[in-house]
Amino acid sequence: MTQKELSRYEIIQNLIKKKINGTTASKQIGLSIRQTKRIKAKVVKQGPKGIIHANRDKPGNHRIPEQKIKQAEQIIRKRYFDFGPTFATEKLETNHQIKISKEALRHLMIQWKLWQPKPRKQNKEYRSWRPRKEQYGEMIQFDGSYHQWFENRAPECCLLAAIDDASGKLTKLKFGQNESVLAVFKFWKEYVQSQGKPISIYLDKYSTYKINHKSALDNENLLTKFQRVVRDLDIRLITANSAQGKGRVERLFGTLQDRLVKELRLRGISDIDRANEFLEQEFIPMFNQKFSVLAQKKGNLHRKLTKIDKENLDRIFSIQENRVVNNDFTIRYKIKWFQLDEKQPCLVLRKDKVLVEQRLNGQIFISLRNEYLNYTELADRPEKVKMKITALSGSKQEWKPPADHPWRKAFLVEKARKQAVSVN
Secondary structure, three states: OOHHHHHHHHHHHHHHOOOOOHHHHHHHHOOOHHHHHHHHHHHHHHHHHHHOOOOOOOOOOOOOOHHHHHHHHHHHHHHOOOOOHHHHHHHHHHHHOOOOOHHHHHHHHHHOOOOOOOOOOOOOOOOOOOOOOOOEOOOEEEEEEEEOOOHHHOOOEEEEEEEEOOOOOEEEEEEEOOOOHHHHHHHHHHHHHHHOEOOEEEEEOOOOOOOOOOOOOOOOOHHHHHHHHHHHOOOEEEEEOOHHHHHHHHHHHHHHHHHHHHHHHHOOOOOHHHHHHHHHHHHHHHHHHHHOOOOOOOOEOOEOOOHHHHHOHHHHOOEEEEEEOOOOOEEEEOOEEEEEOOEOOOOEEOOOEEEEEEOOOOOEEEEEOOEEOOEEEEOOOOOOOOOOOOEEEOOOOOOOOOOOOHHHHHHHHHHHHHHHHHHO
């Protein structure tokens, strides 16, 4: 079962035990109430297997035969290479008796590099306010803001903020030097440990994760790394195409840049550690009491971390990059070199692709096929040497082929021939 299915199974178990109702379960799973009832019935009858879709690993019933696709591709490349998908569909059916829907052919022609999809037109229609979500934890808006939070008493820093869409409650605030990968990972690791996993996170895919700011040290590819984290935790990620899309958190920073700056000045706080302590103990409760509203429905949709989540939390919130094992069984990561030990929990070959995990505490873990490898960190770059071993494993190869083994047959025949020649 996947992590998503395990999470669903826990929610269905809570539904069966009547800890939650069908409406809450359907929102946590992300399906309709009717489909949630179906899954519940299957789990009652089949157990954990009821979560898994019955069509898994089965070919689609309406798939187009591969031979038909190849035949259509040959014809289109030869005769209709500059046709649009709709016109090409008509010609295939009329002239060649090959019937393929225009949408299916459009996707195929895009794959064959014969059709360029047109960009979406800008929506110029009237837009109204989006209503709030119904329950607490259903959607959390998240963003970061660079500002002179301590005025002239300290350098500029970044404030990371999460606010609940349904109630307008501040769920977490934290100061940091920048909005780097590590800073965002630490923020959300603390969040899920204390409050659980929200149903979805709403953030800005431009300004939040592609900031051209001097303090944004390692912001490149942050969105991809963050997407992996929320996928592993089964949290839906929603990205806004404009700042107005997530206006609640944008307006929040306007309020904080006025009120919070003055609160920090009145208390004489000029460093990040004291400011974070003040936020947690005083400011967030004070802000929520004044500005939060009642959600439309009672309840908290944050999901508790599962046992597997807790065991893998350090791995999930780590910076992961692929590396290749060198011929001398060394691995280079950033400016460091690591020498793999001779004994390993799994077979390691040269040029194997391994996964390097940099944890939030700075520790490095190297894994291959879900097994963590043993290594030694080298002080300097290793000298090039010719390695006699061809692979690393947990035990040495003791077996040798017997004298009459087929591998030795050619050698034995040649040896007997030489002996016969020497006798004569």
